[in-house]
Amino acid sequence: MTDTWLPFCVPELGPPAKRGYGGVPTRSLAEIEGEVKHSMEGYVAGAIGRLMTPLTSDPYTQASWHISVPKIGKPRQHFALEAICWHAGLPGDRRFDTSLVGNLTLVGIEHEDYPDNKLNANQLHWTVEISRAIRALCPRVAPRPPALRVNLWEHRMLSATSCPSGLIPWAPIIAALKEDDMGMTPQQETEFAALKKQVAALVGEDLTDDALEARLVARDTYLANAGIVITKAMTLIQAGSSRVIVLNDIKAACDRVIADIGAGKY
Ligand SMILES: [Zn+2]
Numbered sequence: 001m002t003d004t005w006l007p008f009c010v011p012e013l014g015p016p017a018k019r020g021y022g023g024v025p026t027r028s029l030a031e032i033e034g035e036v037k038h039s040m041e042g043y044v045a046g047a048i049g050r051l052m053t054p055l056t057s058d059p060y061t062q063a064s065w066h067i068s069v070p071k072i073g074k075p076r077q078h079f080a081l082e083a084i085c086w087h088a089g090l091p092g093d094r095r096f097d098t099s100l101v102g103n104l105t106l107v108g109i110e111h112e113d114y115p116d117n118k119l120n121a122n123q124l125h126w127t128v129e130i131s132r133a134i135r136a137l138c139p140r141v142a143p144r145p146p147a148l149r150v151n152l153w154e155h156r157m158l159s160a161t162s163c164p165s166g167l168i169p170w171a172p173i174i175a176a177l178k179e180d181d182m183g184m185t186p187q188q189e190t191e192f193a194a195l196k197k198q199v200a201a202l203v204g205e206d207l208t209d210d211a212l213e214a215r216l217v218a219r220d221t222y223l224a225n226a227g228i229v230i231t232k233a234m235t236l237i238q239a240g241s242s243r244v245i246v247l248n249d250i251k252a253a254c255d256r257v258i259a260d261i262g263a264g265k266y
Helices: 044-052 096-105 121-137 170-182 186-203 209-238 243-262
Strands: 034-039 067-069 106-111
Touching: 034 121, 044 067, 067 121, 096 106, 096 243, 106 121, 121 170
Parallel strands: 034 106, 067 106
Antiparallel strands: none
16 A cells, blocks of 8 residues: 655644544545545644544544645645545545545545634635645546546535635636647647546546546435435334334445445446
8 A cells, every 4th residue: 555645735634533434544546536625624733633532432533534725825734645535525524424435535635724714825725736746646536527527526515615706717727728638749748648548447447538527426326225225224213113223234334335445346
């Protein structure tokens, strides 16, 4: 398992306990599908203070993310990209239902937004550099063009959070990333295609756009079916079936889904 720290970020290590689910703290770069660009709702000092607060049963302490982008200075990286952080659910929340898929597959980036609710030039520069690095390092991200809900997300696209949307200037970010893709000479394009093939062989998976699209559809269908199973189970319980037996069945089904997602199946 690799441990990836971006060379242009200042390391400022977060508490190792604030990672993962069920004793599995990390994933591979090949399991990363993109990133969530968050807004801190405050100063960078306040957000990092919260991150560094030891983990307790208090939901305030149950949040973590990979990189903070301050108004002034370089980004600060708190966890390796491979860490499974708790950033995609409700604030201070690591519940499985709202946050699991986003936390397993996405990198969390927090942007200082106080006092003007805007990214300044420093932040725009660094957030694009971070996206470039993720595209370069994660074999599932690079083959698809940079786009919202494909490999770039805001928090509200994933869960009903108070984390504000609308702060991230997506148009210039996506334009800069697309320019990278289009700026290749024919020779570079050939080399890049060969590199993608090598990575695909290494990962042992089809990484063409069509194959990735099919995977996304399969995962959405799977999750929709999981919702139907839970609704049915609730009906059974309400109709008087044994709560313990039904709940055990659900738990077994959930464990299978989590194992499958962990194994990169969905
Ligand atoms: Zn957020």
